[in-house]
Amino acid sequence: MARIAYVNGRYLPLTDATVNIEDRGYQFGDGIYEVFYAYRGRLMDETLHFARLERSRGEIGLASPMGAAALRVVIHELMRRNRVETGLVYLQLTRGVAKRDHVFPGPVPRPALTITVRPKPEPPEALDGWSAGAITLADERWGRCDIKSINLLPNVLAREAAKQAVALEAILFDKAGMVTEGASSSVWIVGADNVLRTRGLDQHVLPGCTRAAVLEDVATEGLDFREEAFSLEALRQAREVFITSATSFVKPITALDGVPVGNGAPGLIANRLYARYLARLKEG
Numbered sequence: 119m120a121r122i123a124y125v126n127g128r129y130l131p132l133t134d135a136t137v138n139i140e141d142r143g144y145q146f147g148d149g150i151y152e153v154f155y156a157y158r159g160r161l162m163d164e165t166l167h168f169a170r171l172e173r174s175r176g177e178i179g180l181a182s183p184m185g186a187a188a189l190r191v192v193i194h195e196l197m198r199r200n201r202v203e204t205g206l207v208y209l210q211l212t213r214g215v216a217k218r219d220h221v222f223p224g225p226v227p228r229p230a231l232t233i234t235v236r237p238k239p240e241p242p243e244a245l246d247g248w249s250a251g252a253i254t255l256a257d258e259r260w261g262r263c264d265i266k267s268i269n270l271l272p273n274v275l276a277r278e279a280a281k282q283a284v285a286l287e288a289i290l291f292d293k294a295g296m297v298t299e300g301a302s303s304s305v306w307i308v309g310a311d312n313v314l315r316t317r318g319l320d321q322h323v324l325p326g327c328t329r330a331a332v333l334e335d336v337a338t339e340g341l342d343f344r345e346e347a348f349s350l351e352a353l354r355q356a357r358e359v360f361i362t363s364a365t366s367f368v369k370p371i372t373a374l375d376g377v378p379v380g381n382g383a384p385g386l387i388a389n390r391l392y393a394r395y396l397a398r399l400k401e402g
């Protein structure tokens with residue numbers, strides 16, 4: 119069955135789903151995006167994702183093509199047309215088509231909204247087959263990583279470097295040697311003191327929706343937790359490292375730059391939070 123994409127109000131076979139070469143997303147990366155995980159027809163953490171989309175849109179001064187309720191209808195229709203119940207939904211919104219000029223175009227073009235979906239398997243019941251290795255890399259991104267911008271060149275290069283090192287993720291650190299986040303995920307550690315940590319939100323990290331949801335699970339589990347930045351050194355000495363995102367759920371990092379994290383197996387805290395994640399997924 120041919121895949122169907124949503125392009126500015128139309129549902130089109132992927133092969134016909136094209137955008138104008140003067141689209142500002144294509145020309146300048148002048149746009150934002152969201153990735154949702156759909157599980158058995160439901161969008162995981164959807165309120166958080168729609169809120170972040172609104173925030174990113176506001177931060178770059180983009181007009182809204184439609185509200186969250188209408189967007190929801192479009193996404194579900196697209197899933198229905200593609201017969202995808204469990205998978206990834208990619209939504210991109212750009213400033214639209216205009217003659218190339220850096221400044222915002224006037225009159226304001228219609229923002230370009232495109233959405234695609236593709237199947238993704240359900241998460242495994244146990245974490246054993248779900249862990250991965252990561253590399254560490256200097257964070258070379260811009261100063262507004264809190265905006266989910268489609269400008270992802272440093273992230274792309276970082277993920278490719280990870281792949282070349284037979285790892286999945288690249289964990290990034292700033293000039294002060296503090297961990298920011300993964301190239302496409304939020305990063306968590308359990309230190310030698312057994313305290314779970316993830317960096318607080320600032321302009322150098324994306325406010326992860328999975329991160330926000332997992333924070334509630336952390337409270338429910340009554341874990342010893344601090345929302346604070348941690349160093350590359352602390353990362354290397356951690357008992358547990360795991361990442362969270364819409365695509366990785368809760369994923370243990372069992373090796374860093376080729377060196378095992380702890381005993382090289384998914385840790386206790388990651389297991390507990392993964393179980394909570396699965397429970398939330400199934401409860402809806």
Ligand code: PDD
Pocket residue numbers: 153299300301302303304323324325326327328329362363364365
């Ligand atoms: N990435 N940090 C970065 C830089 C990310 O790109 C992502 C997600 C996250 C986690 O956010 P969330 O939990 O809302 O997925 C953190 C998506 C999955 C992507 O670009 O494909």
